Amino acid sequence: MAWVILIGALLSHWLGRSLDQQFVKVLAPIFRHQARQGSGKASLYAVPSLATSVILELNAMVKLINSRLLRVNRLSLELEDMNAKLEKSRQELHHLSTTDPLTGCYNRRELVRRLEDEIARANRQESELSYLCFDIDYFKRVNDTYGHAMGDAVLLNVADTIRSRLRATDCFCRSGGEEFTILLPNCSSETGRNYAELQRLGVAEAVTILDGTAVQVTISLGLSTYSPGQDDAEALMARADAALYASKENGRNQVTVG
Template sequence: MTEATNCCVLLIEDEPGDASLVRQYLRASPNLRFELIWRENLADGEQTIAQQKIDVVLVDLSLPDSRGLDTVRRIRKATRVLPIIVLTGHDDTEFSLKALDCGAQDYLIKTGIDTDSLVRAIRYAMSRISLERRLYESEQRMGMALQSANLGLWDWHIPSGKIIFNDLWASMLGYTLDDIGADIDIWKRLVHPDDWQVIHASLDPHLRGETELYSSEHRLRHKLGHWVWVHDTGRVLEWDMQGQAIRAVGIHQDISLRKASELRDHLLVSALETVEHGVLITDINAGIEWANKAFETLTGYSRDEAIGMRPNELLKSGEQTPAFYQNLWDTILSGNTWRGEVVNRRKNGELYDEELVITPVKDLQGCIRHFVGVKQDVSIRKRTETELWELATTDGLTGFLNRRHFMTRLEEEFARVQRNQHRVAVLMLDLDHFKQINDNYGHPTGDAMLQHFANIIRTELRKIDVVGRLGGEEFAIFLPDTEAEPAVVFAERLRKLLADTPMIIDGHTISITVSIGIATMHTDSGTADCVLTKADKALYTAKEHGRNRVRVWL
């Protein structure tokens, strides 16, 4: 309020003499100009407040239509922004303080009023109401902020144990402020018994002045009986001369949803830790963010070693082609799950067969953010499958294909001949006088001779050649992309090598020879079985002409 400012004063006073004195005192102000509006009863005063801009109200508490503190309450109810100065004829300090509690900013005893005291009171009242207005607005803003953040407020007078809560603090537990009262014991009764250790670990050092802030997460019992998780933070604002905490203020935030989410996450992680399959989670670029213990067991890499790396940087064996991985990435980046088998390499260098499932994980907007991989070591299963396949397709003594599977391969080769019109040589082989070895030396020696012969055959085969044991001492070979003449050269070399390589066993040197029949497979051969029959007839001819020789079906 500057010197050039007019201050509009509403005086509500039913004594004309007292009103005249007030007018004189205001006119006598050397620095300020006052405009005085005089009303003789409260009703007229309330109407004036509603109709005109008033800066300050001077009010007598003994009016024709209102007496005592109700007068102050009515004016304060009519407006929150006007400073009120009570004029009283009694020097009653207790009554004056009650008037201040009801909303007045100051009071003056009529017998002690003069220009200086009146102007000073007006200045003080206007300054105080300004501060109260700012405080009120600040409290409103704070309340709105707490409301928006869903924060409960507490204000604790520590020596007395009295505590003030806001509505949100009570409502988050299902109570009203009237339900909970204003004593610290209500909080103590609501705390979960298992959480006191956590609370004391933070609160006690703070009350001793050892920490800047009190903070804990604990449970409070809801009115309906369930537990509400809260994040409780506070700070001591006042200390006494002995360093004892006097007043602390803080907030509660309901974190039940976060705790439920943490519990759910913990449950999911615990479940993933217990499964036997390796599980890993990667980002969109395949960087590993998490892996379970089974992954460590499967690969030999610890979780710390794996996090931040890409699976191919750790496990790639080189057994898969670039096209294989391109197909994998095309599948998962399109949002689909990829399933397949890969050969990977453990940390110690050992290769193993792995069954792998990779599933994309999308965010709420449908964008892929992570991949989850589930890995299972299927090496034993693959070995078992291989062993079962070998048992079903090979001869246990020689390791060659058995008759059934040899015929399947021969038929497949015949189908290829039909497509490509190339020639294939088919050989039938039979060990000469093999029965005599069994009779003279026993069947174990006969089996050893069959293995001896099988090893000789292996030394002469190309990778594309296929051999099978058709039964007893009878064998068959087909040589892809081979005409009759080179087939004869191969057969003669094999015949001579066996004849020149006797078997030595248990001090015995045992010789044996082989007879071989050859037929060629071409597009006009009829069937694969027909070709094998022709080779068998050529073999019969070789045996008729003295054995240990090669014959071709013409």
């Protein structure tokens, strides 16, 4: 925005100087006439008859002014258009820097930022915050058996299935290859567990179809809940990761609360 204001100021300065020069040029004969009359001072009440050439020059100056005003207006519109495009580019860049391109989920960088914000909010409001992480079970086997195109299709289908059951306040992130995280503001451990079970069942029932081949997967989940003043972000994530590991060790396709 600063450069737009600077360009506008420069255009205004240039136009003002240009018009001033034109007025001086046209009015010079009047001042010279009065000087010859010995007044020594220009007066608006002693203006001589204007020669045809002066009238034509005034007319030309008016046309020049109108032309330059039109040009300034056109430049202003172009600057507004450029500013709108820059703002759109800024928004697109922000989206790219915070979003996973395949699934449309937030990326790990945004997860860290959002987690800090949600913990600060939980501390202010003295509310609970649940942290739910999950992995797709045997995802490497999907890639090895059906190829990476099917693997991508499974990732997208799982993300869409989870997304369809998100609350408006939830923050859904892809934190790794087949690893995902959901931040659940104002969510107790019991509510979070029920929510995790709902998501687990939804994924287990979903079917991914690519080129006539159907694949079903399951997920293992780990849940931890933040209580103001009791732990921090690192402890919250560590407990959820440990719970996820326990889900895998105990047979997968289940929820463990840490």
